[in-house]
Amino acid sequence: MKTFGGQAxxxxxxxxxxxxxIPAKYLTENSKLALKPYVLEDLKLPGFNVQEDIARANVVxxxxxxGCGSSREHAVWVFEVNNINTVIGESFARIFRQNMFNCGMLxxxxxxxxxxxxxxxxxxxxxxxxxxNETLTAKGNKEVSFSFSLNSFDKDLLxxxxxxxxxxxxx
Amino acid sequence: xGKTIAEKxxxxxxxxxxxxxxxxxxxxxxxxxEITTPIAINDLxxxxxxxxxxxxxxxxxxxxxxxxxxxxxxxxxxxxxDWARRQNIKDFFDIGANGVCHAxxxxxxxxxxxxxxxxxxxxxxxxxxxGAFAAGVGTTDLEVGILKGVCSFRLPASMKITLTGELADGxxxxxxxxxxxxxxTVNGATDKIMEFHGPVVDAMSxxxxxxxxxMAIEAGGTSxxxxxxxxxxxxxxxxxxxxxxxxxxxxxxxxxxxxDPDAVYSSELVFxxxxxxxxxxxxxxxxxxxxxxxxxxxSVDQVYIGSCTNGRIEDLxxxxxxxxxxxxxxxxxxxLSPATPKVYSQAMEEGLIAIFMxxxxxxxxxxxxxxxxxxxxxxxxxxxxxxxxxxxxYGRMGKGSMIHLMSPFSAAAAAVKGYIxxxxxxxx
Ligand code: SF4
Numbered sequence: 001m002k003t004f005g006g007q008a009x010x011x012x013x014x015x016x017x018x019x020x021x022i023p024a025k026y027l028t029e030n031s032k033l034a035l036k037p038y039v040l041e042d043l044k045l046p047g048f049n050v051q052e053d054i055a056r057a058n059v060v061x062x063x064x065x066x067g068c069g070s071s072r073e074h075a076v077w078v079f080e081v082n083n084i085n086t087v088i089g090e091s092f093a094r095i096f097r098q099n100m101f102n103c104g105m106l107x108x109x110x111x112x113x114x115x116x117x118x119x120x121x122x123x124x125x126x127x128x129x130x131x132x133n134e135t136l137t138a139k140g141n142k143e144v145s146f147s148f149s150l151n152s153f154d155k156d157l158l159x160x161x162x163x164x165x166x167x168x169x170x171x
Numbered sequence: 172x173g174k175t176i177a178e179k180x181x182x183x184x185x186x187x188x189x190x191x192x193x194x195x196x197x198x199x200x201x202x203x204x205e206i207t208t209p210i211a212i213n214d215l216x217x218x219x220x221x222x223x224x225x226x227x228x229x230x231x232x233x234x235x236x237x238x239x240x241x242x243x244x245x246x247x248x249x250x251x252x253d254w255a256r257r258q259n260i261k262d263f264f265d266i267g268a269n270g271v272c273h274a275x276x277x278x279x280x281x282x283x284x285x286x287x288x289x290x291x292x293x294x295x296x297x298x299x300x301x302g303a304f305a306a307g308v309g310t311t312d313l314e315v316g317i318l319k320g321v322c323s324f325r326l327p328a329s330m331k332i333t334l335t336g337e338l339a340d341g342x343x344x345x346x347x348x349x350x351x352x353x354x355x356t357v358n359g360a361t362d363k364i365m366e367f368h369g370p371v372v373d374a375m376s377x378x379x380x381x382x383x384x385x386m387a388i389e390a391g392g393t394s395x396x397x398x399x400x401x402x403x404x405x406x407x408x409x410x411x412x413x414x415x416x417x418x419x420x421x422x423x424x425x426x427x428x429x430x431d432p433d434a435v436y437s438s439e440l441v442f443x444x445x446x447x448x449x450x451x452x453x454x455x456x457x458x459x460x461x462x463x464x465x466x467x468x469x470s471v472d473q474v475y476i477g478s479c480t481n482g483r484i485e486d487l488x489x490x491x492x493x494x495x496x497x498x499x500x501x502x503x504x505x506x507l508s509p510a511t512p513k514v515y516s517q518a519m520e521e522g523l524i525a526i527f528m529x530x531x532x533x534x535x536x537x538x539x540x541x542x543x544x545x546x547x548x549x550x551x552x553x554x555x556x557x558x559x560x561x562x563x564x565y566g567r568m569g570k571g572s573m574i575h576l577m578s579p580f581s582a583a584a585a586a587v588k589g590y591i592x593x594x595x596x597x598x599x
Contacts, residue, residue, distance in 0.1 A: 015357050015456055019564040024543040027206050028236070028243035030213060030250070042566045065358040068391060069564060070543075071293040072207065073309035094325075094362050094393055095293060099309035153191035153323065163323070167315045168220070171186070171195070 001131070001159050004086045004106045006058025008118075008125035008138070013045060016062060017069035018096065022078045024070070032077040039078045054082055059127045061118050062089040067096025076103050086129060088136075090115050101154040102163040106131065108148045117144055131158060173431025175329040176396055177364045180304040180428070184287050186321055195323045196304075199286040201316040203231045204272050207291030209250040211314040223258045224320035230281055231255045232264040232272050235539040240546045270511030270537035273297040273385065273479035277377070278513055280410030284399035285428045289313065289322050294479050294561065295394075296387040299364075300380035301407070302399030302428050307388060327393045328437035329364040329430075334371035336445030341595040343489065344379035345481055345559070345578035347371070348386040349450040351442065353460035361391030363437060366430060371444055372397055377406040378485045385480045386561050389457035399425035449594055452576040455565040463581055466591045472554040473504045474586035475568070476579050477535075478542045481559035482510030484517050486579040491523045493583035493597055494530040500589030505532035506548045512537055530586070544568045557585035 020043040022035060029035055040050045060066075060079070066089040067075060076099045079087070086106040100107040106129065110118075118125070121140030129136045137145045150158075160166035174182070184196040201224075208231075215221050223229055231251060239245035248265075255263035264275060273294050282288060284302035288295060291313035298305035308322060316322050334347065351365075365387045372380065380402075384395030397403075404411070404421040415421040449463040476482070476490050487509060499505045507527045509515035515537060518524050524534055541548030542560040544567055550556055552571025559582050563574040575591060584594035 017564050019562070019567050023566065023570070024545060028241075028247060028545075030209055030243075030246060032210075042570070044565070065361065065391065068357055069293065069388075069562060071291060071295075071307040071309055073210075073291075073311060076309070091358065091361065093391060095307055095309055099311065102309060102311035151191040151193065151325070153189050153193040156190055163311050163315055164214075164218075164318075167319055167321065170189070171315075171319045171321050 001161065002085055002104055004129040004131060005127040006085070007056045008059045008061050008127055009053055009057035010119060011043070011045065011048070011060060011062040012119060013062070014064045015068055016043065016066050018067055018072050018075040019069055021067070021075040022072065027072060027074055033081050035074055035078040036081045039082050058083055058085055060084055060087045061115070062087065063115065064090040066092050068093040071095045073099045073103070076100050076105060080105065086127070088118070101157040104158055104162040106158065108136070110146060110148060114146050131155065172435065173433035175366065175430045175434040175436070176302060176398065176428050177304055177327060177329055180285055180287060181326065183285065189323070192326050193323050194326055195321050196287050198289055198316050198320050198322050199228060200281055200288045201229050201313070201320070202272060202276055202288065202290035202295070203229065203251065203313070204235055204292060205233045205247045205251045206235045207310050207313060209247045211291070211310045211317060212250055212254045215314060215318060220318055223260070223317050226258050226260045228320065229260050229317065230262045230276055231260050232269050232275055233266070234269055234272050234275070235543065236545045237269055237536070237538045238266055268512060270514070271479045271482055271539055273381070274483055274510035274514065277301065277381065278511055280407060283407065284403060284425045289316050293388045294385055296392060297381050297385040297479055299384040299387065299394040299396035300377060301403055302397060302425065304394060304396070306394050325362065327362055327364050329366045330360060331366050331368060331436040331439040333369040333439070333441045334367065334444055335369050335441060336371065336443040338371060338444055338447065341580055342447050342449055343578045343580060344375060344382040346447055346450040347444055348383050349452065349460045349576065350447055352386060352390045352458050355390040355458070357389060357456050357458045358391050360387065363392055365390065365392045365395045367395060367397050373400065376485060377402055378483045381483070382480055386457065389561060398429050449578060449581050451581065451591060452563045455563055457561065457563060457576065463577065463591060464593050466575070467593065469575070469591040470555065470589060471503060471557045471575070471585050471591065473506065473548065473550055473556040474499070474582050475506050475541050475548055475556055475558040475560065476582050477508030477510060478539065478560040479510065480561040481579050482508060482514065484514050486559065487514065487518045487523050490579040490583035491526045493580060493587060493594060495526050497530055497587050499531040499586040502589045503586050505530065505586045506535060506541060507532045508535045508540060508547065509537055541568055557582045557591060
């Protein structure tokens with residue numbers, strides 16, 4: 001299993017789509033690493049500077065319906081090759097969420113209140129995430145802890161290191 | 172307790188419930204295109220798993236960028252082509268025979284009621300029009316599908332959407348689905364199946380039902396789905412006539428998939444569409460929808476008619492009604508991309524291509540191309556497109572460009588005027 005947690009990157013908007021995470025014109029690449037420079041290229045958010053903000057980030061914190069639109073798993077891979085291991089949001093588009101777990105990466109859903117709290121922490125926010133016990137701690141100017149819940153199948157995928165490894169053993 | 176059509180399909184394809192509320196389904200059709208499949212193929216090769224579960228159940232097309240526009244897209248096409256040959260996949264559609272996946276595969280009769288269908292493409296939900304469970308997946312799901320013929324899904328809840336009344340002239344399935352997405356929002360059907368019912372759906376052709384189901388994903392839906400009926404059986408008849416004594420016998424058999432009257436839904440919505448007028452998107456999310464009259468006068472640089480949403484023969488006919496004997500505005504670039512070779516040749520036979528060309532449209536080969544900003548009509552920053560596609564995400568058809576989604580009838584009207592206008596005001 002991968003390790004989860006690290007420095008947070010806040011993307012304060014609902015409905016961020018996979019075209020914004022990785023534009024279609026880069027889908028002609030045949031390696032995951034080649035996608036790296038194009039992460040979030042088409043995302044327009046006030047005060048957000050992709051290249052600067054992504055460099056140290058490991059955990060994306062966002063709002064509702066993250067990853068909607070195209071099914072492209074490139075949206076997950078481009079995070080993976082940029083050292084992002086977890087996305088925390090109010091909700092996810094189904095395919096994006098599944099793609100995360102299929103790649104052995106973590107998508108955590110929290111209530112709107114909890115997400116608001118995270119956005120208000122201030123300072124450099126660092127996450128420690130305990131998948132086993134389904135708890136996370138975020139430390140910024142203040143420290144908060146939340147519990148979350150994972151579908152047991154998704155947890156199995158994290159342990160197996162993704163759906164291909166899991167399916168290859170069982171089917 | 173009764174069951175929904177999706178529950179019946181899940182029951183008959185259940186390969187086990189590994190944990191949680193997930194079900195692993197046997198998949199009847201795994202469809203592949205050259206954008207999301209090559210990485211799966213390369214990965215399988217690297218893992219020494221370069222094989223397929225059943226070459227007959229895998230359908231392959233090069234459609235997103237075709238003919239290839241550069242070395243990278245040529246490489247993607249080659250990886251897919253070589254793989255299809257190596258794996259003995261007969262149903263492989265290359266240049267000359269290729270078209271937009273979600274228009275081509277139904278036309279070939281690959282989809283049947285009660286089937287499970289996956290593809291590494293979010294608009295796979297289109298095939299729910301045939302009473303199939305059809306869902307878009309990522310590359311890893313696709314990879315496992317290719318290798319093992321299975322895919323895992325959470326048991327989706329179903330929403331029952333009943334469309335009553337009668338569509339007015341000039342109002343189409345595209346207007347209906349835009350209106351529904353506006354009501355549900357882009358997140359309103361997440362993890363749900365949108366089950367379409369009612370006299371409006373019953374009266375729709377398969378083409379129109381495909382348009383309806385195509386955009387289920389834009390409300391977050393796992394799939395759209397319609398009850399297979401006589402219209403379905405007639406469409407499929409050339410492919411199923413060996414299996415059934417008559418169309419009526421097929422219709423009777425299809426009923427086994429219908430949702431039971433006492434099936435349980437997460438919600439039930441009824442929309443009377445009698446007063447619905449042509450719809451258009453105004454923003455950069457597909458739920459940002461208005462009556463077209465509210466956008467009157469918005470000028471456009473390009474009009475695009477095509478895609479898996481609206482590139483079928485009926486769509487071309489509707490647009491041609493407006494274009495016949497007219498010229499498009501000199502400020503507009505009109506692009507028609509018939510979705511499949513069959514649509515293209517039928518449109519030629521019916522004289523539709525001539526109408527488009529006389530009006531000043533450029534006609535491209537069947538391809539996705541401009542729909543995802545890859546080729547054949549990519550726009551410059553600041554430009555505006557009236558488009559019959561399904562996504563108006565900012566920059567999707569070219570960095571910094573704007574898209575207004577609408578029906579082919581409305582798009583043709585915009586082409587003639589050079590701005591968005593109520594198509595019913597143009598005497599068609
Ligand atoms: S036409 Fe557009 S939406 Fe449809 S499959 Fe092609 S790229 Fe996707």
